[in-house]
Amino acid sequence: xxxxxxxxxxxxxxxxxxxxxxxxxxxxxxxxxxxxxxxxxxxxxxxxxxxxxxxxxxxxxxxxxxxxxxxxxxxxxxxxxxxxxxxxxxxxxxxxxxxxxxxxxxxxxxxxxxxxxxxxxxxxxxxxxxxxxxxxxxxxxxxxxxxxxxxxxxxxxxxxxxxxxxxxxxx
Numbered sequence: 458x459x460x461x462x463x464x465x466x467x468x469x470x471x472x473x474x475x476x477x478x479x480x481x482x483x484x485x486x487x488x489x490x491x492x493x494x495x496x497x498x499x500x501x502x503x504x505x506x507x508x509x510x511x512x513x514x515x516x517x518x519x520x521x522x523x524x525x526x527x528x529x530x531x532x533x534x535x536x537x538x539x540x541x542x543x544x545x546x547x548x549x550x551x552x553x554x555x556x557x558x559x560x561x562x563x564x565x566x567x568x569x570x571x572x573x574x575x576x577x578x579x580x581x582x583x584x585x586x587x588x589x590x591x592x593x594x595x596x597x598x599x600x601x602x603x604x605x606x607x608x609x610x611x612x613x614x615x616x617x618x619x620x621x622x623x624x625x626x627x628x
Contacts, residue, residue, distance in 0.1 A: 478508055478509040478510070478511075478512060478515075478583075478586050479506055479507070479508055479509075479548060479583075479586065479587075480506055480507045480509070481504055481505070481506040481507075482504070482506070482548075483502070483504070483506060483521075483547060483548040483551060484502070484503040484504040485500040485501060485502055485503060485527065485547075485551075486500060486501055486503050487499075487500050487501075488500060488501045488526065490622075491526050491619070491622045494618060494622065495526075495616070495618060495619060495622075497528055498528060498529075498542070499526045499527065499528055499619075500526070500527055500528075500529065501524060501525070501526055501527075501626065502521055502522065502523055502524065502525040502526075502527065502551065503523060504523055505520070505521060505522045505523045506520075506521050506548075507519065507520050507521070508521075508548075508552045508579075508583055508586075510562065510579065510582070516564060516565050516566075517562055517563065517564045517569075518562065518563050519552050519555060519556055519562050519563070519579065520555075520563060521551055521552065521555050524623050524626040524627050525551070525555060525623060526619055526622060526623055527550070527551045527554045527555075528542065528554070529542035529543045529547060529550055529551070530542050530543070530544070530546060530547070530550040530597070531550075531554075540593070540596075540597060544589075545587055545588065545589050545593075546583075546584045546587060546589045546593070546594065546597060548583065548587060549580055549583030549584040549586075549587055549589070550580070552579060552580065552583045553576060553577070553579065553580035553583070553601070556571065556575075556576040556579055557573065557576045557610075557613070557614045558613055558614050558615055559613055559615070560572070560573065560576065560612075560613045562579070572611070573605050573610055573611050574602070574605065577598060577601050577602050577605060580597070580598060580601060581594060581595075581598040584597065584598070
């Protein structure tokens with residue numbers, strides 16, 4: 458089913474094929490040290506995975522490496538009873554986090570820049586692949602679109618300390 462259009466979200470989402478487009482399940486573990494240093498709960502991705510855009514084994518993907526730190530879905534605490542930071546959409550939230558952090562995807566093995574609006578469309582596509590029901594995925598999608606517009610977010614959301622902690626973990 459096609460999402461009702463949002464003027465703030467001009468990017469069209471590709472039709473979802475019947476193929477799964479995550480090449481591995483998501484495994485995360487809570488990271489006490491990173492959470493304390495970053496001042497918010499963070500989980501570390503324990504197993505790398507790719508999310509293929511289009512269909513499985515397409516030439517466009519988002520890669521999430523082992524060691525990547527995520528806060529799950531960035532939902533204000535007052536809404537956690539409706540949309541907690543983790544749920545069926547958790548792997549899609551991690552994909553969205555990393556795409557927003559770098560504002561790029563991989564195409565033909567090379568990084569390609571994407572807009573913040575495209576990041577939000579990738580979140581919607583990933584939630585659909587995960588089977589998140591439309592009554593839940595569209596409000597999540599609209600909320601991230603509204604945040605992008607209201608906060609005028611158009612730059613990568615990189616955090617130097619977070620990146621340092623990820624690099625240290627890999628050593």
